[in-house]
Amino acid sequence: MKYVIGIDLGTSAVKVLLLNQLGEVCGEVSQVYPLIQEKSGHSEQDPEEWVHKTIRALSVLVKEFEGEIEAIEGISFSGQMHGLVLLDQNNEVLRNAILWNDVRTTKQCEMIYELVGKDTLLNVARNPALEGFTLPKLLWVKEYEPDIYKKAKTFLLPKDYLRFRLTGELNSEYSDAAGTLLLNVVKKEWSSEICNAVGVDISLCPPLVESHAFVGTITNEIAQQTGLSIGTKVFTGGADNACGAIGSGILSDGKSLCSIGTSGVVLSYEEDKGRDFGGKVHYFNHGKENAFYTMGVTLAAGYSLSWFKDTFAEQEDFSAVLKGIEDVPIGANGLLFTPYLVGERTPHADALIRGSFIGVDGSHKRIDFVRAVIEGITFSLNESIEIFRESGKNIETIVSIGGGAKNDMWLQIQADIFNAKIQKLSSEQGPGIGAGMLAAYGCGWYASINDCADLFSRVVKTYEPIEENVVKYRELFALYKKVYQQTEEISRGLGAFRK
Numbered sequence: 001m002k003y004v005i006g007i008d009l010g011t012s013a014v015k016v017l018l019l020n021q022l023g024e025v026c027g028e029v030s031q032v033y034p035l036i037q038e039k040s041g042h043s044e045q046d047p048e049e050w051v052h053k054t055i056r057a058l059s060v061l062v063k064e065f066e067g068e069i070e071a072i073e074g075i076s077f078s079g080q081m082h083g084l085v086l087l088d089q090n091n092e093v094l095r096n097a098i099l100w101n102d103v104r105t106t107k108q109c110e111m112i113y114e115l116v117g118k119d120t121l122l123n124v125a126r127n128p129a130l131e132g133f134t135l136p137k138l139l140w141v142k143e144y145e146p147d148i149y150k151k152a153k154t155f156l157l158p159k160d161y162l163r164f165r166l167t168g169e170l171n172s173e174y175s176d177a178a179g180t181l182l183l184n185v186v187k188k189e190w191s192s193e194i195c196n197a198v199g200v201d202i203s204l205c206p207p208l209v210e211s212h213a214f215v216g217t218i219t220n221e222i223a224q225q226t227g228l229s230i231g232t233k234v235f236t237g238g239a240d241n242a243c244g245a246i247g248s249g250i251l252s253d254g255k256s257l258c259s260i261g262t263s264g265v266v267l268s269y270e271e272d273k274g275r276d277f278g279g280k281v282h283y284f285n286h287g288k289e290n291a292f293y294t295m296g297v298t299l300a301a302g303y304s305l306s307w308f309k310d311t312f313a314e315q316e317d318f319s320a321v322l323k324g325i326e327d328v329p330i331g332a333n334g335l336l337f338t339p340y341l342v343g344e345r346t347p348h349a350d351a352l353i354r355g356s357f358i359g360v361d362g363s364h365k366r367i368d369f370v371r372a373v374i375e376g377i378t379f380s381l382n383e384s385i386e387i388f389r390e391s392g393k394n395i396e397t398i399v400s401i402g403g404g405a406k407n408d409m410w411l412q413i414q415a416d417i418f419n420a421k422i423q424k425l426s427s428e429q430g431p432g433i434g435a436g437m438l439a440a441y442g443c444g445w446y447a448s449i450n451d452c453a454d455l456f457s458r459v460v461k462t463y464e465p466i467e468e469n470v471v472k473y474r475e476l477f478a479l480y481k482k483v484y485q486q487t488e489e490i491s492r493g494l495g496a497f498r499k
């Protein structure tokens with residue numbers, strides 16, 4: 001039996017999966033790392049920590065592996081998107097990575113519209129200027145840290161930096177490059193038009209290859225540190241949402257995915273290169289060759305729950321915090337939560353909005369707040385589903401993955417709020433499985449990534465929407481949608497008092 005490893009460089013942790021040729025998960029190790037949040041709206045991580053924790057996770061995985069080490073044939077990657085890693089001429093990291101959920105760059109987004117023009121941006125990069133994307137971060141460093149910017153020779157996305165450290169090869173690929181605002185998404189090349197307009201030297205952009213491309217083998221040093229064989233082949237990998245889509249079999253038109261990790265996304269496979277969503281949802285290259293997907297993003301989905309846990313129940317694990325939500329009625333006894341803890345992306349691209357609990361009552365217990373958090377996150381994702389449905393997409397079945405898919409009740413709540421069938425897979429680690437599939441396909445185990453998905457992506461349970469609940473949630477969703485407008489001005493007023 002042969003094996004591959006899928007490495008998912010998430011925001012909360014790196015998750016390393018060992019998969020065999022039957023698509024079974026044979027080993028799983030994760031290592032957490034923190035966010036560095038020095039100011040409101042800032043979110044960074046130390047790239048060295050990603051490398052250190054990945055090596056540690058790999059070495060634990062290898063120690064537990066009982067077969068011949070040479071049977072582990074390939075590795076590939078999935079990674080949190082958009083984060084900016086800047087390297088100098090010696091490929092040394094110049095500063096902490098600025099992450100996807102860092103929203104300090106509103107001014108740079110306005111600059112991008114002025115310099116590039118909104119129409120050109122939507123035609124070429126196929127996306128609007130949003131604070132979380134990479135180009136605004138690059139322009140922020142140029143303006144506020146000019147000494148660092150002058151030394152920069154290459155920028156990389158998080159998983160591309162990790163792969164560089166494992167192989168010594170500098171590369172990127174289309175699914176993650178699409179989230180920079182510097183890629184001509186349809187032509188699949190760095191856009192000299194955008195680079196010239198914003199004054200970014202195109203030589204900063206790394207060479208682009210396909211997600212399943214073979215880029216080299218691991219270095220001697222990494223082989224020694226992890227116990228992996230020196231001949232282990234490395235394949236490029238993809239953005240975590242593209243890999244999540246691959247791992248969940250979202251590889252043909254009509255298929256949709258909900259992923260609740262630190263962020264929350266609803267994404268839908270898109271065959272039509274010309275389809276125009278007017279920038280309301282993201283439009284990115286898939287990890288499958290010459291394919292695309294559209295996606296709405298809730299910035300603080302799983303993060304809202306982990307914030308709640310860390311703040312009010314630090315000693316408890318997620319299962320303990322969520323215990324009893326099934327006994328709280330729909331609507332959390334009159335409590336609504338909006339998950340705008342770090343601003344929002346879809347449908348309100350707003351870096352200044354912040355979250356709220358509305359309807360707090362003297363009778364509320366902690367468990368009502370937990371249920372309200374779960375419902376609020378799900379309402380937010382439903383706003384993306386509403387955009388897709390209004391644009392004519394038929395969304396009847398949704399595969400659900402990410403940490404949020406570990407909880408059965410939350411999966412039923414998704415079915416009831418989305419009014420769609422929710423499919424749970426044999427593993428909720430969609431991005432890691434997608435990364436493993438890219439390695440398996442790259443190794444030549446299967447003729448296509450779709451063939452690979454038939455084996456690797458297994459539905460184990462389906463949650464049907466319950467009509468009575470759907471009706472109640474429809475009424476609550478109408479109230480939820482009013483909260484943004486009603487709290488927008490208050491949020492701006494409070495901005496001056498934030499850290």
Ligand SMILES: Nc1ncnc2c1ncn2[C@@H]1O[C@H](COP(=O)(O)OP(=O)(O)O)[C@@H](O)[C@H]1O
Binds near residue numbers: 405
């Ligand atoms: N048992 C659980 N039940 C429900 N949600 C959970 C559970 N465990 C983790 N989560 C949620 O999953 C999130 C982490 O998901 P994950 O997919 O690992 O994120 P990332 O890829 O961003 O690191 C946490 O922030 C938390 O909200």
Ligand SMILES: O=C(CO)[C@@H](O)[C@H](O)COP(=O)(O)O
Binds near residue numbers: 010100261262263265
């Ligand atoms: O910014 C986005 C997508 O545009 C996020 O989805 C990141 O890709 C982070 O993913 P998770 O760590 O939440 O999986």
